[in-house]
Amino acid sequence: MARTKFAPNPEVAKQKQADALTKLELGIQELLESGDWQKYLRTQSRFHNYSFNNCMLIMAQCPHATRVAGFHTWKSMNRRVRKGEKGIRILAPIIRKLDDEIGDPDASTRALVGFRTVSVFDISQTEGEDLPEVETSLAGGDAGLWEALELFSIDNGVPVYLEASLSGARGYCQYDDTGKPIKIAVDPTLSALHKAKTLAHEIGHSLLHSCTEYLGHSTRSEKELEAESVAFVVLDHFGLDTSNYSFSYICSWQQGKDAIANLKASGQRIQQAASQIIDWVEGSFATGA
Ligand SMILES: [Zn+2]
Structure with a gap:
């Protein structure tokens, strides 16, 4: 990827991120209202x-x-x-x-x-009859975003590793005893697009969540919504569409109805973290500074 590809464009950047959040909200709403999601959950429960x-x-x-x-x-x-x-x-x-x-x-x-x-x-x-399915993997390239995100995370003090066999997970964020994020791991067998999406998701955790928040079960759903939304907004900014995966991922953690309210409540935090990543990629990474 040519480094100039991520040329900074601050005027449109903020608007683009706000638009991405709206797109996420509408997509989740549509999935919840289409009946497909309920059908899928009913099948799963059997x-x-x-x-x-x-x-x-x-x-x-x-x-x-x-x-x-x-x-x-x-x-x-x-x-x-x-x-x-x-x-x-x-x-x-x-x-x-x-x-x-x-x-x-x-x-x-x-x-x-x-x-x-x-x-x-x-x-x-x-x-x-076919069983109702939802998207569980993303196919396609990453337009060079993995490299940019990896450098961002290293710059942020959290090195990135490729690790196979994550027992079902596609990535994770690891914290030290003091609660500081120290490592991100991503499954190398994923497609380039899915790898970049997963890395952006884990970076979202590392920027927004403490160790207890990341591991805590009762609040985990909001954390997953925030991390996946950060990934969605960042990838959308660089022209990569993860809606098929992100919408259903968020719904699966939110048991449906609370998703929109929680998305609104977390909107500012999501945008802040997404901006931090996007600004760095478009600034430091694009200019090679
Ligand atoms: Zn997560």
């Missing part, structure tokens, strides 16, 4: 979280399995198990009501009394 042992059993019998459910669950999603497909055998707990001996009629207890074998099927063994 898939069990299998126990570790059952995951091992599924993997041993069907290594390529991605979506696994019982015969009737598939039927309820308008898909059928194809004739002749062999079920994947897993263990289902047998729970029985135990008679209460103390005499309280409401106090019947339930206990695990054993296991039985049941059959489940992978999506590849079924046919029928």
